[in-house]
Amino acid sequence: MARALLIDVDGTLTVGGRPVDGAPQALASLRRAGIPFLLVTNTTRFPLRQLVADLSRQGFSVHPDEVFPALRASARFLRRKGWNPVWPLVVPAAMEDLTGLKIAEEGAEAVLVGDLGEEWNFDLLNRALQALHNGAELVAIHKNRTWRTGEGLMLDTGPFVAALEYAADVKAHVVGKPSDLFYREAADILSASFEEIVSVGDDVESDVASVIALKGQGVLVRTGKYVPGQEDRAKVPPTDVLDSIASLPKWLGL
Numbered sequence: 606m607a608r609a610l611l612i613d614v615d616g617t618l619t620v621g622g623r624p625v626d627g628a629p630q631a632l633a634s635l636r637r638a639g640i641p642f643l644l645v646t647n648t649t650r651f652p653l654r655q656l657v658a659d660l661s662r663q664g665f666s667v668h669p670d671e672v673f674p675a676l677r678a679s680a681r682f683l684r685r686k687g688w689n690p691v692w693p694l695v696v697p698a699a700m701e702d703l704t705g706l707k708i709a710e711e712g713a714e715a716v717l718v719g720d721l722g723e724e725w726n727f728d729l730l731n732r733a734l735q736a737l738h739n740g741a742e743l744v745a746i747h748k749n750r751t752w753r754t755g756e757g758l759m760l761d762t763g764p765f766v767a768a769l770e771y772a773a774d775v776k777a778h779v780v781g782k783p784s785d786l787f788y789r790e791a792a793d794i795l796s797a798s799f800e801e802i803v804s805v806g807d808d809v810e811s812d813v814a815s816v817i818a819l820k821g822q823g824v825l826v827r828t829g830k831y832v833p834g835q836e837d838r839a840k841v842p843p844t845d846v847l848d849s850i851a852s853l854p855k856w857l858g859l
């Protein structure tokens with residue numbers, strides 16, 4: 606039996622800003638059964654506080670400690686590495702999640718690259734390059750290539766990380782999903798080994814295969830970005846496939 610769960614948010618608990626049918630109840634069953642879980646997400650455009658408020662508006666009762674966004678993983682990773690000060694290239698709203706870090710551009714030991722969207726510009730990229738050239742480590746909240754919006758496909762954080770890697774001839778520490786760094790920080794918070802962890806999500810690679818590679822279990826849900834028949838074509842077959850997160854309590858034998 607699973608001793609701890611990692612549950613993806615977008616596409617698994619919610620789809621298009623609405624809760625998946627039965628998802629709030631599934632989460633409530635886990636809590637009643639005393640199974641610890643972390644809600645995991647690469648979203649970094651909003652602070653943790655807002656993620657929790659959005660979830661609560663959608664009927665999920667969650668504590669901030671139960672939500673583990675890539676930004677929180679990055680802050681934890683940076684504190685553990687002791688790189689100080691950190692120069693974060695993130696939207697102002699995200700700054701409140703970088704607790705316990707000394708923030709400065711001058712003398713930065715790490716440049717943290719997050720979602721800046723349209724705030725990216727040549728000057729900022731060039732200053733980041735100079736910081737890296739002066740020995741700062743490059744840390745990326747994630748390295749997603751693109752994201753889909755109402756106006757079509759947009760550049761995500763990945764292309765900017767790649768530009769800095771290329772210019773400074775360094776390799777970024779990528780912290781968000783599907784990085785091992787992310788899952789290791791999450792397992793550490795849950796005080797669980799991967800053998801005890803089940804990851805549940807709609808992304809057959811990021812949520813499922815990455816955790817199976819670490820010797821955990823990965824359960825795919827047929828909601829969100831799921832494409833019918835995906836599990837049969839996957840390089841790493843999921844441990845199991847569920848119609849939605851609503852079936853999880855039953856799958857766990859609760």
Ligand SMILES: [Mg+2]
Nearest residue numbers: 613615616807
């Ligand atoms: Mg997802």
